[in-house]
Amino acid sequence: MPDLGLEVLFKGKNMLRLLGGLWAALEISLISVLLSIPLGILLGIIMVRKELVLRVITRTYFEFIRIMPQLVLLFIVFFDSTKLFGINLSGELSSVIVFTLWGTAEMGDLVRGAITSIPKHQYESSLALGLNNAQTYFYVIIPQTVRRLLPLSVNLITRMIKTTSLVLLIGVVEVTKVAQQIIEANRTSSPNAAFGVYLTVFMMYFLTCWPLSILASRLEKKWG
Amino acid sequence: MNIEYMLKYLPLYEKAAVLTVTIGAEGILIAAAVGLLCAVVQYNRVPVLRQIAAVYIELSRNTPLLIQLFFIYYGLPKIGISTNPSVCGAVGLGFLGGSYMAEAIRSGLESIEPIQSESALSLGLKPYQVMRYIILPQAVSISMPAFMANIIFLLKETSVFSAISLMDLMFTAKDLIGLYYKTTESLFLLVIFYLIILLPVSLLGRLVERRLRYAGFGS
Numbered sequence: 001m002p003d004l005g006l007e008v009l010f011k012g013k014n015m016l017r018l019l020g021g022l023w024a025a026l027e028i029s030l031i032s033v034l035l036s037i038p039l040g041i042l043l044g045i046i047m048v049r050k051e052l053v054l055r056v057i058t059r060t061y062f063e064f065i066r067i068m069p070q071l072v073l074l075f076i077v078f079f080d081s082t083k084l085f086g087i088n089l090s091g092e093l094s095s096v097i098v099f100t101l102w103g104t105a106e107m108g109d110l111v112r113g114a115i116t117s118i119p120k121h122q123y124e125s126s127l128a129l130g131l132n133n134a135q136t137y138f139y140v141i142i143p144q145t146v147r148r149l150l151p152l153s154v155n156l157i158t159r160m161i162k163t164t165s166l167v168l169l170i171g172v173v174e175v176t177k178v179a180q181q182i183i184e185a186n187r188t189s190s191p192n193a194a195f196g197v198y199l200t201v202f203m204m205y206f207l208t209c210w211p212l213s214i215l216a217s218r219l220e221k222k223w224g
Numbered sequence: 225m226n227i228e229y230m231l232k233y234l235p236l237y238e239k240a241a242v243l244t245v246t247i248g249a250e251g252i253l254i255a256a257a258v259g260l261l262c263a264v265v266q267y268n269r270v271p272v273l274r275q276i277a278a279v280y281i282e283l284s285r286n287t288p289l290l291i292q293l294f295f296i297y298y299g300l301p302k303i304g305i306s307t308n309p310s311v312c313g314a315v316g317l318g319f320l321g322g323s324y325m326a327e328a329i330r331s332g333l334e335s336i337e338p339i340q341s342e343s344a345l346s347l348g349l350k351p352y353q354v355m356r357y358i359i360l361p362q363a364v365s366i367s368m369p370a371f372m373a374n375i376i377f378l379l380k381e382t383s384v385f386s387a388i389s390l391m392d393l394m395f396t397a398k399d400l401i402g403l404y405y406k407t408t409e410s411l412f413l414l415v416i417f418y419l420i421i422l423l424p425v426s427l428l429g430r431l432v433e434r435r436l437r438y439a440g441f442g443s
Contacts, residue, residue: 005302067376067422068415069383071394076411083407158286165288169387176291183298195302198295202287209286 005192009200014182018197021175022204028092028172029164032099033157039100040107047112058108065105071166073098078170091172099160106156114148115141147223154216158209165205175201230409233400240396241417247310247390248382251317252375258318259325264355266326267333277326284323290384292316297388309390317378324374332367333359368436372429379422393417 009015047058065073078094081087089097118141126136168176179201183193262277284292293316296307307315336359344354364371386395397414401407 003302067380067426068418069380069394071383072411072414072418075394075397075414079401079407080411162286162288165290166384168290169384176294179294192302195299198291198299202291202295205287205291206283210282213282213286 003190003192004199005190005194005196006200008182008186008190008193008196011186017178017182018175018200018204021173021178022208024172025164025167025174026161026208028095028167028174029099029157029161031096032103033160035096035100036103036107036160037153039104041111043104043108044111044115047108048115062105062108065102066109070098070102070163071169073102074166074170091167091170094170095164095167095172099163102163103156103160106159107153110149110152110156111145114145114152117148118144151216151220151223154212154219158212158216161209161212162205175204225412226406226409229404229406230413233410233413236396236400237393237413237417240391240393241421243310243390244382244385244392245379245421247313247385247392248317248379250314251382252321252378254314254318255321255325255374255378256371258322259327259329262322262326263329263333264360266330268355281323281326284319285327289316289320289381290387292319293384293388309385309388312388313382313385313390317381320381321374321378324377325371328367328370328374329363331370332363332365335366336362365436369429369433372425372432376422376425376429379425383418 009018043058043062046054047062049055074094077098078089078091081089081094122140122144123136126140131139164174165176167174179197183197186193262281265273265277293312296316296319297309297312300307340358340362341354344358345351349357382392383394385392386398389395393414397410400410404410
């Protein structure tokens with residue numbers, strides 16, 4: 001059996017360090033998710049409104065964020081904020097800003113899709129049954145929207161967690177950076193560490209995202 | 225902004241854009257082939273292969289491309305499988321995209337009514353002919369919008385190629401920022417070039433979606 005370089009993980013506190021790195025990455029995604037969900041709901045509600053100016057502004061924002069690779073957005077915020085505005089953003093803060101901007105756009109689109117997918121007769125029937133406007137939304141529209149939205153939002157959360165791996169490239173110390181440090185430090189004692197350590201990071205991301213994916217597909221089956 | 229500087233380094237970006245698109249296209253082709261294979265295997269419930277496809281899809285969907293690339297580029301050589309950066313980029317993109325393409329095609333396959341294959345079989349077509357001439361053409365056209373969305377997604381994902389030292393657009397921009405500190409100009413060019421690559425694909429995707437709504441098989 002070839003040397004897979006797995007023994008490095010059991011040396012000293014290496015495994016704990018990797019888990020700490022994973023937490024650093026998850027923390028960034030968690031904060032961004034918590035900010036994106038309310039902002040995204042707000043954006044979605046604005047996007048279904050008819051006012052032309054609002055629509056043009058939200059659409060432009062949405063399309064630009066959506067079409068640019070997230071890494072480009074990270075570079076713009078991280079490198080250009082210093083040059084243009086003279087403020088020095090840390091890597092962590094830039095990541096939270098970018099992922100919140102991006103998550104808001106994606107969440108906004110999901111909310112917009114969910115709201116427009118409710119057929120018109122749902123509104124009309126509830127009005128015909130004598131519900132007033134607030135009651136229509138509270139008892140009829142919002143419950144249905146949430147059911148359509150929930151599995152999609154869980155999927156968005158897994159996407160945001162996966163995208164967090166990019167913050168390595170603007171110098172944030174997270175799980176992949178820790179992996180690189182461990183591999184470098186053990187270069188002579190275990191030259192094959194790259195295999196075992198990157199495999200571990202791979203499995204760590206998998207074990208974080210997989211349960212969420214299962215949850216999303218369960219919800220989709222239940223309410224779909 | 226310094227126009228002169230931007231014009232001077234335009235050719236560098238052009239070269240990088242060609243590289244991004246080439247490797248992106250290779251990766252997308254691999255992804256489409258892998259996806260088609262997985263979808264057909266799962267649809268026909270081929271034993272063993274079906275389980276392998278399911279494991280592959282879960283692994284590829286739930287991990288980031290950057291980590292997949294690191295594993296292929298730095299990890300695999302340790303057990304004797306070496307690749308150069310561009311092969312690694314295309315293979316990595318194919319590995320990631322395969323599962324997304326498989327899901328897109330599978331949802332297309334599942335939307336075909338059983339009556340289609342039953343009628344084809346009763347007309348005397350062989351099972352592979354049913355797949356080739358009846359099911360796949362309909363399924364592929366139904367899954368076209370999802371397919372286009374995946375292409376855009378995969379082209380965007382190519383931005384992490386710089387991490388395995390491929391001289392793509394991100395790499396060029398970062399290099400120029402490091403060399404000349406012309407941050408705004410370099411990033412502006414970067415955005416423009418990504419727009420040149422991604423906008424046409426995005427518009428095409430919308431066109432395909434609209435045409436499909438007219439086609440509407442069986443409705």
